[in-house]
Amino acid sequence: MSELERSLLRRLRDRDERAFRELLELHRDRVYNITFRMLGNRAEAEDVAQEVFISVFKTIDHFREESKFSTWLYRVAVNHCKNRIKYLARRHDRDRDELDETSHQQNGATLGAPIRAAQPDRALEGAQMERLLQEAIGNLDDDHRIVVVLRDVEDLSIEEICEITGLPDGTVKSRLHRARLALRKKLQRHV
Amino acid sequence: MTEEPANEGEPIDDEIIALVSDYLDGALPPDRRAEVEQKVGSDPDWKRAHAELVTTREALSGLQKARAPGSFDQEVTGAINRRSAGRFFGRRTLGDRVPFGVLLAITLALLLVVGYFMRSSMTGSLKRGPEPDPSPGPGSGSAPLIPRP
Numbered sequence: 001m002s003e004l005e006r007s008l009l010r011r012l013r014d015r016d017e018r019a020f021r022e023l024l025e026l027h028r029d030r031v032y033n034i035t036f037r038m039l040g041n042r043a044e045a046e047d048v049a050q051e052v053f054i055s056v057f058k059t060i061d062h063f064r065e066e067s068k069f070s071t072w073l074y075r076v077a078v079n080h081c082k083n084r085i086k087y088l089a090r091r092h093d094r095d096r097d098e099l100d101e102t103s104h105q106q107n108g109a110t111l112g113a114p115i116r117a118a119q120p121d122r123a124l125e126g127a128q129m130e131r132l133l134q135e136a137i138g139n140l141d142d143d144h145r146i147v148v149v150l151r152d153v154e155d156l157s158i159e160e161i162c163e164i165t166g167l168p169d170g171t172v173k174s175r176l177h178r179a180r181l182a183l184r185k186k187l188q189r190h191v
Numbered sequence: 192m193t194e195e196p197a198n199e200g201e202p203i204d205d206e207i208i209a210l211v212s213d214y215l216d217g218a219l220p221p222d223r224r225a226e227v228e229q230k231v232g233s234d235p236d237w238k239r240a241h242a243e244l245v246t247t248r249e250a251l252s253g254l255q256k257a258r259a260p261g262s263f264d265q266e267v268t269g270a271i272n273r274r275s276a277g278r279f280f281g282r283r284t285l286g287d288r289v290p291f292g293v294l295l296a297i298t299l300a301l302l303l304v305v306g307y308f309m310r311s312s313m314t315g316s317l318k319r320g321p322e323p324d325p326s327p328g329p330g331s332g333s334a335p336l337i338p339r340p
Contacts, residue, residue: 017268024264032259046260053267054274133250151216152251158216173218177209184208184247 005069012060020057027070028053030154031077037149038081039088040138048084052077067163074156075164078146085142136186144179147172152180203240211240215248 011019031052036045055076063072137145137153146165150156156164161172213219214227230237 020268020271021264024267028259028263029256032263033257036257037254042257045257046263049259049263050267050270054271057271129250130254133254137251148251152248153254155252158218173213173216174209176216177205177212180212180244180247181205181208183251184243187247187250188243 001065001068006065009060009063009065009069012057020053023056024053027073031073034074034077034149034154035081037134037137037153038078038142038145039084040134044084044088048080049077052080055080068160071160071163074150074160075166078150078164082142082146132187133183136183139186140179140182144175144182147175148179148183151176203236207237207240208244211237211244214241215244 008019008022012023028049032045032049035048035052036042039045039048052073056073059076063069137148140148147161150161150164151158158169158172158176161167162169165172167175210219210223210227211231214224214231219227227237231241232238
């Protein structure tokens with residue numbers, strides 16, 4: 001852990017609001033991306049990402065600095081996502097794959113670089129692929145979804161995923177294989 | 192995919208997928224790695240598994256990064272302030288956990304000190320007065336206190 005991170009943690013433990021804003025600045029987009037890819041719904045993703053930061057702030061004294069702060073943060077995020085997925089499943093909420101008209105309209109503003117008008121076909125292709133992939137991820141069961149989002153979307157190492165999920169190396173790898181296999185089957189006709 | 196490998200559409204053994212997946216993650220020892228490379232170069236099933244997994248991984252890593260809405264920070268800090276009635280930000284005298292044990296010990300000590308002072312004080316309510324004299328005084332005994340008319 002860097003000295004900068006230690007100092008930020010110290011200030012967070014002292015309930016320094018500016019430190020909290022720095023923490024948000026550093027991690028909000030990545031946490032939001034994880035929650036969005038896990039839940040497939042912007043409103044849910046935003047709500048869960050907010051809860052993640054509130055939890056982190058409330059329980060910062062429980063962080064023992066045995067792992068990287070980001071690892072702990074992603075663990076909190078993953079746990080919140082799992083809880084929300086269970087909650088949504090209980091409510092029989094089938095509206096996870098929110099890539100509806102509203103989100104399409106918002107894509108230019110909230111997702112990456114703006115789509116170039118000069119390449120409408122490629123933009124459409126990209127948007128279709130985006131939708132297809134998000135649907136395919138959403139159809140994975142949550143244990144598989146977690147590992148594939150952390151590894152292939154967020155590019156975290158297997159070791160870090162083990163720390164985040166608390167799973168042994170072999171389990172993470174086998175879930176990753178199965179998730180990729182399932183995604184490959186779903187995308188086979190389109191890619 | 193530029194080249195169309197053989198057996199397109201036929202299922203590939205899960206074990207091949209697992210090994211190619213590990214290979215792509217860099218999780219294989221050098222000898223196994225060389226073995227997978229050799230098979231990917233020569234066996235159509237391995238070649239197809241490799242091509243498909245590479246494409247899948249590239250598609251996943253190429254997903255656009257969702258960014259939190261602009262109002263996100265404000266909403267989070269607002270929620271913290273609302274839920275804690277403004278107490279969250281700002282250092283707490285006793286920290287997050289109330290040390291009930293310590294508070295109890297301090298309270299008991301204070302009570303003992305107060306009790307001691309009240310007992311030793313001349314005017315304290317716990318001060319014992321002089322012992323009442325048990326011997327009867329003059330005029331006591333059977334004589335009526337109020338003379339009869």
